[in-house]
Amino acid sequence: MAADYSHVIFDLDGTILNTLEDLAAAGNHTCEMHGWPTFAVDEYRYKVGNGMLKLVERFMPAEYAGDGRMFEQTLAEFRAYYGEHKEDHTAPYAGTTEMLDRLHAAGVQLAVLTNKDHVSAAPLIEKYFGSERFALVQGRVDAFPPQARSARHTACDGGARRRSVDHALRGRFQCRYPDRSQRRP
Structure with a gap:
């Protein structure tokens, strides 16, 4: 691949x-x-x-x-x-582990960046995905408060505050989901 x-x-x-x-x-x-x-x-x-x-x-x-x-x-x-x-019912989505393994086997560097508290995120990643799949796992820490979002980003995702993979990977803004505003009242 x-x-x-x-x-x-x-x-x-x-x-x-x-x-x-x-x-x-x-x-x-x-x-x-x-x-x-x-x-x-x-x-x-x-x-x-x-x-x-x-x-x-x-x-x-x-x-x-x-x-x-x-x-x-x-x-x-x-x-x-x-x-x-936090682990009573939590589980990876079906096919996630296999997809991560395919990406890793293809030489893709994997990371997790989440607004979940880091003290909760890191152990969940370790438990469900091991310590070797991700080069970096970073959750929210008090030393780095969330940044304000741009009006352009908010307008694209309808306020849903979710970024597509393209945003992180390509370093440019792409509005892939113009109807996202319907997800949240």
Whole structure:
């Protein structure tokens, strides 16, 4: 197999690992602790994306918007529960391991860049994919806060905040999914 690319950078959640059920369980557990409404796992598809902080913001009731103290408490509770249960249902998507092995065999350097906390991301990669498949695994760390997005990128992906593989690989912007705005209300 001749590789079209020398390097491929993958996102983690929802790309190579199906983590939705564990994220939903942690969110609902946190909501239950406060007597807040919970959500079906499928509803979390519209809450995930943009990292754990945005997920917590999205499942908290609207009356707590702007309440920094409640947000920090809820985030800490979510992180604690998720930290203990992040592998209850998480698994690679079917065919992912084989695809990664084919790319690796073709000489492609593989990496993971995710907005999941690094302390959660690195052990998940190690468990499900081993220590040799990826040249680099980098999750979110407090020392490097998320960067603001360009208006051009936001307009292309409809605010879904997901980048195509082409963005990372080719170093130029390509709007491959103009209807992405329909994914999230």
